Amino acid sequence: MRRLLTGAAVLALAACVDGTPGDLSGFGDRATTITDTANRDYYPDDQHIVSAKLQFKQENYGKAASLFKQALEVAPTDPEALLGYAAANDMLARFDQSDLAYRQLKPIIGNTVVFHNNYGYSLLLRGNLQGARQHFLAAYEMAPDNPHVANNLELLRNSVNYQRRAKGDLQGI
Known part of the structure; x- marks a missing residue:
């Protein structure tokens, strides 16, 4: 009786199979129905970064920040996307968002000219001239011939020469 039931089960399962038993794929259908995707292109993840840089x-900083954020959704630890996102948010005075990006960026690129120069510029925009000076000097020590660092040091020098004014101080003009 047991052999009869086993034989009936084997015959029932064999009736369910189209083609030969060697023609099965991992999903139960024929192996010929599986499409070979080896010739497909990768996802163009740099498309967002190229558009954001443009x-x-x-000077469309809002659009740039949005596109850099989309690039970060594709690759969350991409240093170029993090730098761009931080810089765009700096220009929009969204320092809370740029600080998040700089915190994520520090372990990735850490003690580099690009990081110190960009973070120094962020601090300069906030009015933290001492912090900006520290980062600009750190970048200058690493790359004294870098024109971006030299320009930022000049901006810092010019910022020190101008008086700080309170909000609303120039409303009568």
Whole structure:
């Protein structure tokens, strides 16, 4: 009786299979129905960064920040996307968002000219001239011939020469 039931089960399962038993894929259908995707292109993850850089150069900082954020959704630890996101938010005075990006960026690129120069510029925009000076000097020590660092040091020097004014101080003009 037991052999009869086993034989009936084997025959029932064999009737369910189209083609030969060697023609099965891992999903139960035929192996010929599986499409080979080896010739497909990768996802163009740099598309967002290219568009964001263009928007940043055209001074569309809101669009740039949005596109850099989309790039970060594709690759959350991409240093270029993090730097761009931080810089765009700096230009929008969204320092809370840029601080998050700089915190994520520090362990990735850490003690580099690009990090110190960008973070120093962020501090300069906030009015933290002492902090900006520390970062600009750190960048200058690493790359004394870098024109971006030299320009930022000049901006810092010019910022020290101008008086700080309270909000609303120039409303009568």
